[in-house]
Amino acid sequence: MPLPLYLLAMAVFAMGTSEFMLAGLLPDIASDLGVTVGTAGGLTSAFAIGMVVGAPLVAALSRTWPRRAGLLGFTAVFAAAHAVGAVTTSFPVLFVTRVVAALANAGFLGFALTAAATLVPPDKKGRALAVLLSGTTVATIIGVPGGSVLGTVLGWRATFWAVAVLCLPAVLGILKGFPSRSVLDLPEATGGPALRAELAQLARVRLLLVMLLGALVNAATFGSFTYLAPVVTDTAGLGELWVPVVLVLFGAGSSVGVTVAGRLSDRRPCQVVAVAGPLLVVGWPALAVLADQPVALCLLGFVLGALSFALGSTLITRVLYEAAGAPTMAGSYATAALNVGAAVGPLIAATTLGTAAGNLGPLWTSGLLAAMTLVIAFSSRALRMALVGPGGRS
Incomplete structure (x- = not known):
C-alpha cells in the first residue's frame, strides 16, 4: 500500500479518538455540566449528525x-473546535463544538476515502480502506x-486538549507526505462527471x-459502545479504570x-455478511x-468489536464500489452512511436506559438492529447482487 495512505491514517487516528472518546467520559461530562448521562450521550449523536450533514455538503x-x-484546513478547524470545547462551561456550546468538529471531520474523511480509492488499483479498494480505517481502530x-x-486522572477537559494536540503531527504528516503538486492537490472533479450526475447516483437502489445496511450496523x-462505561x-x-x-x-x-x-471485502x-451478521x-x-x-x-467486548468492524468496513467498501459513478462524492456517501448509524444508534439506545433493562x-x-440488518441483507435481490459485484463474488 502507498505511504500516503498511512499518513492519512495518522489524521484519521486523531479524529477517531475524538469520535469514540466520549464512551469513557460521559459520566464526568454529565456531572460537570449538570446534565444527565442520557443527555450527555447526545454529544455522540451531535458529532454523528454533523458528519451526516457535513459529508455530502462539504464534498459538494x-x-x-x-x-x-x-485536508489541512479541515484538520485546523477540527483542532480549534476541541480547544473551545476544552474550556467551555456550557453544555450547548460543547454541543456546537461537537457539530463543528464533525463537519471538519466529514470534509477530511470524504477527501481521504476518495483518495484512498484512487491511490490503489480498482480491485484493491477494500485493502486501501482497511489501511485508512486502521487509524480508527488504533484510536479505539x-x-x-x-x-x-x-x-x-485529570478530568475530561484534558482529553479534549490532548485531541487538539494530536492534530499537530497529522498536519505535519500531510505537509511532508503530500508535496504541493501531489495527486491529492489536483481537484478530482476536473474532467469528471458533473455534480448533478454524481448526485443522481443516489437514485440507484x-x-x-448498501448504505442502509452500513448505517444499521x-x-x-x-x-x-457509547454506553459501555x-x-x-x-x-x-468494576472500577473506573476498567473502562x-x-x-x-x-x-x-x-x-x-x-x-x-x-482481505475479504x-x-x-x-x-x-453471512458469518459476521448472525x-x-x-x-x-x-x-x-x-x-x-x-x-x-x-471476551465478548473483543469479539463484538471484531465482528462489528469487519461487517461495517465491508459494507462501506461496497458503498465505494456501488458509487463508482460519483468519483468525488463517493467518500461522502460512505461517510454519511456510517454516521447516520452513529447518530441514530445512541439516540435509540438512550431511550432504553430508563426502562427495566437499564x-x-x-x-x-x-x-435487534443487527437482526434487522441480516433480514434486509438476505431478503433483497438487489442487495445480494451488490454483495457479489462489482469486485466481489459469492
Whole structure:
C-alpha cells in the first residue's frame, strides 16, 4: 500500500479518538455540566449528525478545491473546535463544538476515502480502506482508552486538549507526505462527471440499500459502545479504570476485524455478511445476559468489536464500489452512511436506559438492529447482487 495512505491514517487516528472518546467520559461530562448521562450521550449523536450533514455538503462545496489544502484546513478547524470545547462551561456550546468538529471531520474523511480509492488499483479498494480505517481502530485501542485514563486522572477537559494536540503531527504528516503538486492537490472533479450526475447516483437502489445496511450496523455498534462505561462500572461492578481496559479490548477486536475484512471485502463480501451478521445477532444479547461477569464482558467486548468492524468496513467498501459513478462524492456517501448509524444508534439506545433493562438496554437494542440488518441483507435481490459485484463474488 502507498505511504500516503498511512499518513492519512495518522489524521484519521486523531479524529477517531475524538469520535469514540466520549464512551469513557460521559459520566464526568454529565456531572460537570449538570446534565444527565442520557443527555450527555447526545454529544455522540451531535458529532454523528454533523458528519451526516457535513459529508455530502462539504464534498459538494469543495469538490474543486486542492485536496492538500482542504485536508489541512479541515484538520485546523477540527483542532480549534476541541480547544473551545476544552474550556467551555456550557453544555450547548460543547454541543456546537461537537457539530463543528464533525463537519471538519466529514470534509477530511470524504477527501481521504476518495483518495484512498484512487491511490490503489480498482480491485484493491477494500485493502486501501482497511489501511485508512486502521487509524480508527488504533484510536479505539490506544486513543480512546488513553483518553479515558487521562479523563479519570485529570478530568475530561484534558482529553479534549490532548485531541487538539494530536492534530499537530497529522498536519505535519500531510505537509511532508503530500508535496504541493501531489495527486491529492489536483481537484478530482476536473474532467469528471458533473455534480448533478454524481448526485443522481443516489437514485440507484443498490447503492441506497448498501448504505442502509452500513448505517444499521454502525447504529448497533455505537448504540452499545457509547454506553459501555456504565455497564463496566455498574453492571459488572468494576472500577473506573476498567473502562479503558474494556475499550482497549473492543478496539483490539475492531483492528482484527478491519484487517480480516480488508482481505475479504473486495472479493468475498457476501461471506463476511453471512458469518459476521448472525454472530452479531447472537453476540449483543449474549453480552447483555453475561455483562455482570467480568471475564465474559472482556471476551465478548473483543469479539463484538471484531465482528462489528469487519461487517461495517465491508459494507462501506461496497458503498465505494456501488458509487463508482460519483468519483468525488463517493467518500461522502460512505461517510454519511456510517454516521447516520452513529447518530441514530445512541439516540435509540438512550431511550432504553430508563426502562427495566437499564444499562443493558443498549445491548439488547444492538441485537435487534443487527437482526434487522441480516433480514434486509438476505431478503433483497438487489442487495445480494451488490454483495457479489462489482469486485466481489459469492
